[in-house]
Amino acid sequence: MLYQLHEMHRAMMSPLAAFTDVGSKLFSHPASPLAYTPMARQLAAGYELVHRLGKKYEKPEWQLPFTEINGRSVAVNEETVHQLPFCNLVYFKRDVAEKIRRADPKILVVAPMSGHHATLLRDTVRALLPNHEVYVTDWIDARMVPAVNGSFHLNDYVRYVQEFVRFLGPDLHVMSVCQPTVPVLAAISLMASEKDPCLPRSMVMMGGPIDPRRSPTQVNRLATTKPFDWFEEKLIHTVPANYPGAGRRVYPGFLQHAGFISMNPDRHVKAHYDFYLDLLRGDDEDAEAHRRFYNEYNAVLDMSADFYLDTIRMVFQEFALPNGTWEVDGKLVKPADIKSVALFTIEGELDDISGEGQTRAAHDLCKGIPAKRKKHYTAPECGHYGIFSGRRWRTTICPQIAEFVRQA
Known part of the structure; x- marks a missing residue:
């Protein structure tokens, strides 16, 4: 049931992710008149941050040509x-x-x-x-x-x-x-x-x-502090019908990702806040480094x-x-x-x-x-x-x- 709820949440977030993606480009692209209005950089930074928090992360390419x-x-x-x-x-x-x-x-x-x-x-x-x-x-x-x-x-x-x-x-x-x-x-x-x-x-x-x-x-x-049965009862779920592996029992990637984040939550909050500040300052190199890291870090598998x-x-x-x-x-x-x-x-x-x-x-x-x-x-x-x-x-x-x- 948890897997199905996660899929429902992601489906609900998709329109917001798409909207904020368009918004960030409207207020940052050199060809857009809105990019030259007051507060454009702040709006673009805010939209992109929300977009990256709500988007679905697919498996990255190797990109080693x-x-x-x-x-x-x-x-x-x-x-x-x-x-x-x-x-x-x-x-x-x-x-x-x-x-x-x-x-x-x-x-x-x-x-x-x-x-x-x-x-x-x-x-x-x-x-x-x-x-x-x-x-x-x-x-x-x-x-x-x-x-x-x-x-x-x-x-x-x-x-x-x-x-x-x-x-x-x-x-x-x-x-x-x-x-x-x-x-x-x-x-x-x-x-x-x-x-x-x-x-x-x-x-x-x-x-x-x-x-x-x-x-x-x-x-x-x-x-070692949790009994073996706890892992099976709390962390194992069934793949929903919209995937080829429907019915397969898995440890979902989104739970694993939540575990990664929980190990160092303050570090990740600071990283996203620093990303927002980098966008405001126009520090493209650091902002792009953040994108590359979290494109990989947020792409998880079951x-x-x-x-x-x-x-x-x-x-x-x-x-x-x-x-x-x-x-x-x-x-x-x-x-x-x-x-x-x-x-x-x-x-x-x-x-x-x-x-x-x-x-x-x-x-x-x-x-x-x-x-x-x-x-x-x-x-x-x-x-x-x-x-x-x-x-x-x-x-x-x-x-x-x-x-x-x-x-x-």
Whole structure:
């Protein structure tokens, strides 16, 4: 019922969003006479702020048409090279000679399925493109997946990762950001136990809850202070009839988005007020930066209820991976079986989603990897998003990953 009420509210807001969008343009566009009337800038700013608060945010485009290699601009074509019901494997094909493609490391970026689209990693991909062949898991909004395609559990996520790794072959490096560090470690552990010839050369794990018992955050505390039944009763809803996935049980994106906002409400209120002031001052650069960030931040997707509930129970309540109790298809997940895959873990000192030490726990679990093939880096004064986007990511973290994968 809550999902239906949300859809009704959004339908009611659509006329207001459209009206304020037109109003902001009437009072700001150089060709409009109204743009030169008294109070025009204030009216345009107010209209745009209301428009952005009430509009529907669709999945953003990747918008990575070019990269720069050795000082030369190179075209990049986005291609879907493998499709599964809940995920597309996207390849960012650079217009370079085949010998350059073979020379640069092939890296699979496993994007999180945690409410946002994979395009949240745009800055991650942009920084990797000059020196890597980049593939990304582009997870599909669960409300857009017809119910006939069946359910999707956490163990299915593990199988998807394994299928993509085998599809791309053994000369591969796997990079997981946030939530997927857990299923990626499970996938590679199972492949190592089976002596799979397609094992990747390295795995880079960034800001993920390998062991959430270490430095617990607000996210971890919510999962441990609420009983499992609470999550199913309060957060799981059914996709309404106007979507292809009608009838599918999901954790709706709008609830996840509300959770994101509630973690730092003051920061978001200030950001929108600053945006209004930027519009009044004519500070177009800062205003556009706000638009870009919230176009991404406000675009959310629904998660399969089975996947979400599995994650709550197995990752955050039972700690199945660090406790050694996780089974996939009857096979125990044993990270200690990994011996040939190099490991690089990255954390942010100020990460308020995956606390310090949670990702580094992979080193203790992967006892079979020689110490010389392990590396850890804690980014000083860096929050969660800062480890995969922004200046510190581009200038400090990404170069370390490039060096690590080449050594591996």
